[in-house]
Amino acid sequence: MTVRQAHQERVRTGDHFINGDVACAEGALAAGCGLFAGYPITPSTEIAEHLARRLPEVGGTFVQMEDELGSMAAVLGASWAGARAMTATSGPGFSLMQENIGWGVLTETPCVVVDVQRPGPSTGLPTQTSQSDVMQAKWGSHGDYEPVAYAPASPQEMFDLTVLAFNTADRLRIPVFIMADEAVGHITERVRIPAAEALPSSSRPRPTDAPGNGFLPFKAGPGLVPPMAHAGEGYHIHITGLTHTERGYPTNSAEVHDRLVRRLSDKVLRRADELTLVERVWLDDAQVAVVAYGGTARSARQAVRIARERGVRAGLLRLITLWPFPGAAIAQLGLQTRLVVAESNLGQVAREAERYTAGQVYRVTHAGGHLLPPEPILEAILERA
Amino acid sequence: MSEIVTTTHPTDPLLRAERLPHIWCPGCGIGSVTACYMSALAESGLPLDQCVVVSGIGCTGRVAGYVNLDSFHTTHGRAIAFATGVKLANPRLQVTVFSGDGDLFAIGGNHFLHAVRRNTDLLVVCVNNFNYAMTGGQAGPTTPRHSFTTTTPRGATDQPFNLQHLAAALGVVYSARWTALHLRQLKTSFSQALQLHGFRFVEVLSPCPVGFGKANDLGEGIEEMEFYRAQGVVDRRISPAEALIEMSKSTPLPLGVFVDPERQGNGQAGPAKGADGVVGR
Numbered sequence: 100m101t102v103r104q105a106h107q108e109r110v111r112t113g114d115h116f117i118n119g120d121v122a123c124a125e126g127a128l129a130a131g132c133g134l135f136a137g138y139p140i141t142p143s144t145e146i147a148e149h150l151a152r153r154l155p156e157v158g159g160t161f162v163q164m165e166d167e168l169g170s171m172a173a174v175l176g177a178s179w180a181g182a183r184a185m186t187a188t189s190g191p192g193f194s195l196m197q198e199n200i201g202w203g204v205l206t207e208t209p210c211v212v213v214d215v216q217r218p219g220p221s222t223g224l225p226t227q228t229s230q231s232d233v234m235q236a237k238w239g240s241h242g243d244y245e246p247v248a249y250a251p252a253s254p255q256e257m258f259d260l261t262v263l264a265f266n267t268a269d270r271l272r273i274p275v276f277i278m279a280d281e282a283v284g285h286i287t288e289r290v291r292i293p294a295a296e297a298l299p300s301s302s303r304p305r306p307t308d309a310p311g312n313g314f315l316p317f318k319a320g321p322g323l324v325p326p327m328a329h330a331g332e333g334y335h336i337h338i339t340g341l342t343h344t345e346r347g348y349p350t351n352s353a354e355v356h357d358r359l360v361r362r363l364s365d366k367v368l369r370r371a372d373e374l375t376l377v378e379r380v381w382l383d384d385a386q387v388a389v390v391a392y393g394g395t396a397r398s399a400r401q402a403v404r405i406a407r408e409r410g411v412r413a414g415l416l417r418l419i420t421l422w423p424f425p426g427a428a429i430a431q432l433g434l435q436t437r438l439v440v441a442e443s444n445l446g447q448v449a450r451e452a453e454r455y456t457a458g459q460v461y462r463v464t465h466a467g468g469h470l471l472p473p474e475p476i477l478e479a480i481l482e483r484a
Numbered sequence: 485m486s487e488i489v490t491t492t493h494p495t496d497p498l499l500r501a502e503r504l505p506h507i508w509c510p511g512c513g514i515g516s517v518t519a520c521y522m523s524a525l526a527e528s529g530l531p532l533d534q535c536v537v538v539s540g541i542g543c544t545g546r547v548a549g550y551v552n553l554d555s556f557h558t559t560h561g562r563a564i565a566f567a568t569g570v571k572l573a574n575p576r577l578q579v580t581v582f583s584g585d586g587d588l589f590a591i592g593g594n595h596f597l598h599a600v601r602r603n604t605d606l607l608v609v610c611v612n613n614f615n616y617a618m619t620g621g622q623a624g625p626t627t628p629r630h631s632f633t634t635t636t637p638r639g640a641t642d643q644p645f646n647l648q649h650l651a652a653a654l655g656v657v658y659s660a661r662w663t664a665l666h667l668r669q670l671k672t673s674f675s676q677a678l679q680l681h682g683f684r685f686v687e688v689l690s691p692c693p694v695g696f697g698k699a700n701d702l703g704e705g706i707e708e709m710e711f712y713r714a715q716g717v718v719d720r721r722i723s724p725a726e727a728l729i730e731m732s733k734s735t736p737l738p739l740g741v742f743v744d745p746e747r748q749g750n751g752q753a754g755p756a757k758g759a760d761g762v763v764g765r
Contacts, residue, residue, distance in 0.1 A: 136569060164568075173566065176556070176565070176566040176569025179556065180573035199559055202559050330556075331534050331536070331574055332533070338557065339556075
């Protein structure tokens with residue numbers, strides 16, 4: 100048996116001047132990540148590099164896999180062995196992970212997947228910024244499911260939301276996505292890491308009965324999240340990507356399938372209110388509201404500030420959670436204001452926002468390659484004011 | 485003896501009896517191989533609560549569903565990568581990958597290469613039935629040349645993998661090939677492999693009368709078993725490179741242990757060493 104001893108602190112409490120990728124890695128460490136499996140890809144590589152150095156120092160495991168298919172599979176395996184597990188990638192790798200993400204959804208495997216987005220389709224612009232994987236986070240794997248995805252806008256949020264992602268993943272037993280972008284991954288700012296005891300923490304629901312008492316690994320209570328037994332604990336679980344009964348055994352029953360897929364969706368959707376985080380900036384009296392997220396929200400905030408200086412009552416709804424979609428917040432805002440959605444893609448969130456509003460949503464879009472600057476957003480605000 | 489009927493089979497506690505009968509066709513060897521593995525595991529002295537089986541997709545992928553252990557039926561081709569995560573996150577677990585030739589060596593081939601390169605502490609069992617059986621008998625990475633399958637209606641043209649040569653060349657700690665007929669020898673190989681550390685490989689040839697046998701004059705399962713008996717040759721002078729499988733009545737079928745810690749040279753690369761330079765236990 101391998102004996103691992105921690106000789107460095109997991110939580111580096113204090114103020115740091117680090118980039119978003121490194122902050123994400125520190126967030127994973129602070130959250131108790133036990134295994135990182137990944138494959139190098141720009142612009143996420145610094146997360147792997149940082150964890151390659153840091154994880155072994157705190158008793159964790161870093162493994163560089165042969166590809167993203169294997170990375171995602173190893174993360175799932177590690178989770179079932181009891182570890183908090185994570186991978187980080189960018190669009191091309193995120194594409195390769197989708198099949199195993201679906202396995203994680205159906206088998207209710209907690210894990211965290213970080214996508215530091217770059218412009219696609221395909222290899223696109225590897226070193227530049229983009230937000231064009233938003234819909235892939237929602238629909239990337241086949242079948243019906245409801246993901247949870249966060250969009251950090253700063254290195255501080257790369258840290259905070261990575262910690263939150265581990266907690267959400269464990270609490271709901273789902274893969275959780277950090278939909279970062281190259282700008283946020285590579286910008287360097289102050290990151291304040293709190294004391295270990297001040298970090299939010301929640302854990303997987305666990306079996307209360309000892310092994311041998313007919314444990315049903317997929318029998319969920321009113322909270323819709325079944326308790327999770329790990330490999331090696333004596334429960335002799337069987338876990339399959341086939342549609343399965345509460346016992347975990349495969350079935351061909353359409354009724355069981357419908358019940359299972361609905362529960363998997365409902366366990367997320369019923370918690371949509373608590374899961375959908377937004378930041379409201381100057382919205383109380385706003386005539387025009389910009390909806391933005393991630394790196395683009397930084398430009399949007401500047402555009403709104405300039406508009407205010409020019410006497411235009413503008414505000415910002417910054418989406419922190421992308422999935423479940425903060426439709427209620429947008430619907431409410433759509434009744435009071437004219438909406439502008441600004442994003443580094445050709446309207447993925449804008450189109451979703453339109454489903455929640457009666458009027459048209461004004462789009463400020465760019466396919467990616469540079470951070471959307473404040474000017475076109477300001478222009479849109481002024482036109483709509 | 486007045487009573488020969490018993491209500492339990494010796495392997496009952498080792499299998500998920502409530503899931504039987506299994507889905508495998510009459511004449512298929514996967515069930516025998518599974519029971520053989522479980523018997524070896526039970527006799528190994530390893531705590532069964534610490535033993536894990538990981539499978540991919542396909543007929544052999546269903547093994548995970550019948551063993552009474554912590555068992556995982558993963559995605560197509562990714563069993564070894566998944567098992568790598570299990571093992572690394574909890575090194576106390578004895579992790580065995582059980583899957584078929586298509587899953588392990590076509591869609592999942594790259595993971596095999598890299599798991600051996602890392603000398604990952606896994607036992608990988610490949611039931612090789614020369615075709616994609618679950619989907620109805622298509623050609624796979626071990627389909628012998630000139631064999632008929634639903635996707636090689638004029639006979640297979642591509643060179644198949646010789647899995648013993650592949651494993652030996654990559655540097656596995658242990659590699660053996662038996663058939664679903666040679667269960668006693670197979671059990672010995674499972675027992676040997678379970679006592680070693682590092683990447684261990686056991687290939688088991690299995691009849692697939694529905695998907696492969698009938699179309700290739702191998703007949704029913706029992707007739708393919710007879711073929712294994714007639715053609716099977718255990719000769720330690722046969723190197724892994726020479727251990728081709730032609731499935732023809734005019735050529736021998738090389739079986740045996742091709743790599744183990746005591747046996748080096750003979751044409752194959754030496755066994756892989758762990759990071760500490762130690763081979764095996």
